[in-house]
Amino acid sequence: MRNHTGEHGYxxxxxxxxxxxxxxxxVVLASYAASVFTRYKTGRIAQQIIDLQKAILAYTAANEDYxxxxxxxxxxxxxxxxxxxxxxxxxxxxxxxxxxxDGATNTNEKYxxxxxxxxxxxKGCVELLTQGQFYGDGLGMDSLIxxxxxxxxxxxxxxxxxxxxxxxxxxxxxxxxxxxxxxxxQVTSACNRKKDNTITWVFS
Numbered sequence: 001m002r003n004h005t006g007e008h009g010y011x012x013x014x015x016x017x018x019x020x021x022x023x024x025x026x027v028v029l030a031s032y033a034a035s036v037f038t039r040y041k042t043g044r045i046a047q048q049i050i051d052l053q054k055a056i057l058a059y060t061a062a063n064e065d066y067x068x069x070x071x072x073x074x075x076x077x078x079x080x081x082x083x084x085x086x087x088x089x090x091x092x093x094x095x096x097x098x099x100x101x102d103g104a105t106n107t108n109e110k111y112x113x114x115x116x117x118x119x120x121x122x123k124g125c126v127e128l129l130t131q132g133q134f135y136g137d138g139l140g141m142d143s144l145i146x147x148x149x150x151x152x153x154x155x156x157x158x159x160x161x162x163x164x165x166x167x168x169x170x171x172x173x174x175x176x177x178x179x180x181x182x183x184x185x186q187v188t189s190a191c192n193r194k195k196d197n198t199i200t201w202v203f204s
Contacts (some may be wrong), residue, residue, distance in 0.1 A: 045091055100113060
């Protein structure tokens with residue numbers, strides 16, 4: 001006589017095992033997919049900064065300096081790259097940009113502009129700043145400011161970063177091979193907010 005109870009019990013255990021395995025695989029795959037998507041968005045945001053910088057340079061090409069740079073006019077004239085015309089970046093936060101100054105206090109300031117990406121979550125902030133697209137590659141980055149408390153600057157920087165509590169000097173971008181980039185520990189320390197990190201690039 002067959003033990004139907006035993007067979008039923010074995011089937012239940014087997015089913016539970018299968019469900020558990022599928023659950024674990026689901027978690028692993030979801031985590032992997034999230035990681036890939038995060039890396040994609042981080043790569044996209046890096047490209048957005050470059051695209052926006054080029055758009056600003058093209059928009060102001062006829063001017064002597066950046067003192068008349070106006071994000072609202074650029075938005076109205078559709079001079080901002082298509083995927084940023086709502087002034088949002090790939091990680092969902094807001095975008096701000098404009099002239100550093102009118103040159104009233106520092107004559108160099110009117111020849112500089114900033115791009116600020118707000119609302120960058122911590123992991124994206126760290127990944128973005130450790131990728132190294134902006135260090136000595138000829139894009140004209142002068143300074144990098146994170147959460148208005150940490151600043152990196154080049155030896156020949158025109159932007160005054162002295163007011164920031166933490167300042168890190170980067171080697172002049174004359175030779176990209178030896179430019180000093182922020183270390184992982186420095187970037188982790190600077191990107192110290194869970195969801196709302198602010199990154200500002202100053203270009204000259």
